[in-house]
Amino acid sequence: MRKRSFFGLSKPCFQYELATDAADGSVTIPTPDTVTLYIKQELKRTSCDLKVGTAVKTGQRLVLNDGDTICAISSVTGTISRIEPFLADFGRSWTAVTVKTDGKDTADAEFAEASQTPSLETLNRYLSACPGEPDIAPLMDERNPVHTIVIYAGNADLLIDTSLHVFKQNAEAVNAGIEVLRKATGIEDIVIVVPEESVQNYSGHLDARIEPVSSEYPFAQPLMVLYHLTGRLPDEKGMASMGIYLIRAEAVAAIGQAFSSGVLPVDKMVTVIDKQGGKHLARARVGTPVGNLLGAFGISVNDQDKIIFGGPMTGNAIYSEALPVGPDTDAILVQDKTVIPLYSDYPCINCGDCVRICPANVPVNLLVRFLEAGQYAEGADLYDLYSCIECGLCSYVCVSRIPIYQYIKLAKYELARITSAEEMNEQ
Numbered sequence: 001m002r003k004r005s006f007f008g009l010s011k012p013c014f015q016y017e018l019a020t021d022a023a024d025g026s027v028t029i030p031t032p033d034t035v036t037l038y039i040k041q042e043l044k045r046t047s048c049d050l051k052v053g054t055a056v057k058t059g060q061r062l063v064l065n066d067g068d069t070i071c072a073i074s075s076v077t078g079t080i081s082r083i084e085p086f087l088a089d090f091g092r093s094w095t096a097v098t099v100k101t102d103g104k105d106t107a108d109a110e111f112a113e114a115s116q117t118p119s120l121e122t123l124n125r126y127l128s129a130c131p132g133e134p135d136i137a138p139l140m141d142e143r144n145p146v147h148t149i150v151i152y153a154g155n156a157d158l159l160i161d162t163s164l165h166v167f168k169q170n171a172e173a174v175n176a177g178i179e180v181l182r183k184a185t186g187i188e189d190i191v192i193v194v195p196e197e198s199v200q201n202y203s204g205h206l207d208a209r210i211e212p213v214s215s216e217y218p219f220a221q222p223l224m225v226l227y228h229l230t231g232r233l234p235d236e237k238g239m240a241s242m243g244i245y246l247i248r249a250e251a252v253a254a255i256g257q258a259f260s261s262g263v264l265p266v267d268k269m270v271t272v273i274d275k276q277g278g279k280h281l282a283r284a285r286v287g288t289p290v291g292n293l294l295g296a297f298g299i300s301v302n303d304q305d306k307i308i309f310g311g312p313m314t315g316n317a318i319y320s321e322a323l324p325v326g327p328d329t330d331a332i333l334v335q336d337k338t339v340i341p342l343y344s345d346y347p348c349i350n351c352g353d354c355v356r357i358c359p360a361n362v363p364v365n366l367l368v369r370f371l372e373a374g375q376y377a378e379g380a381d382l383y384d385l386y387s388c389i390e391c392g393l394c395s396y397v398c399v400s401r402i403p404i405y406q407y408i409k410l411a412k413y414e415l416a417r418i419t420s421a422e423e424m425n426e427q
Helices: 110-114 122-129 162-169 173-185 196-202 223-231 249-261 290-296 353-357 364-372 378-382 395-396 405-427
Strands: 034-039 078-087 095-099 150-152 189-196 210-214 244-248 267-273 278-284 305-311 316-318 331-335
Touching: 095 405, 110 122, 122 173, 122 249, 150 223, 150 378, 162 173, 162 249, 162 267, 173 189, 173 249, 189 196, 210 223, 223 244, 244 249, 244 316, 267 290, 278 290, 278 353, 290 331, 290 364, 364 378, 364 405, 378 405, 395 405
Parallel strands: 150 189, 150 244, 189 210, 267 331
Antiparallel strands: 034 095, 078 095, 267 278, 305 316, 305 331
16 A cells, blocks of 8 residues: 655655455444434524424434525434534534434435426435535536536545445446436536546446546545646635536435435445454444444444544544444544554754645645644735645655644635635625
């Protein structure tokens, strides 16, 4: 997986997992006694129609107030036992809804009727909180019309088998999802991006153009995929300004499965990576506690060990095994405390390793100085913040152990929040 010159003169080289490497089998995790679902909206107790004690069905939309577009999809049949605020990454305020299961599955019938006629409104209402968590809003933005849909069939980070496994095992569902997207959007140009060594496995079997990308990290990162296809990176307005919509293969498979069966999918495929680097595939209900998946594979978590949602390069650490699997959780990585790389507040020594390894040629050593000081706008204007593809290689090679990747993610989030607030004030 990792190659480095003995003399330290070459860049580290990582290879993505390929379709031929992805495991074929998965372990089904039993439905837990309770699931926790996130509605990505702040809980305001003075005006909330969703109540504790409400009975819910599998596949039912859960919204805080009637008429809301932001929702969660219940992955079980049972009764709501708790509704409480949840503080997510970057201080975002969400709502955590806990459902106590009653041991049986009763499918909600609302989607079955809506699935008869594919439309963007139906996709946005029901599928945005399903496995793969597709963001349908850009397809509905008339100010920035989309002309190409790009389906990403690989995994953005290392060690993860999830997306390729779903793509490999659910070709019919992916084809059905492509057909639904064509009907709902009217867009004919649909591209499927796969690692170049895997092209022969899919060419001619799917109703879309196959585009190979390098299997060397980070060329399959979403922003690198865009650069490969268009020769440029998006600005602060994001992908919408380029007329391209990026969606994960798992989300397309979920769309195809939903419209073919009339039932919303509620199972999430997750790659579980143990302390020795061993990989296990698990299928679990969305909302299942992380500890249930770890326990199924005999993975123990001790004091000062680290649990990460995602891969080793761009994953986010979580603080409890009780946190749930989300519709966008592709991997759970457990690191032993003895191998965890520690961050520090040691100053940059100007070694230049981050600049040499950056695939986007960002002057990282200069950019990070502004980001450390909270001068995000200046960093974006002077040192190409938006050219960063968020691969994490700069943090990996940093001699001073500066959390550069986290600084960049925070800066982009804060600038997006400021821009959004300014746009709302102008309306």
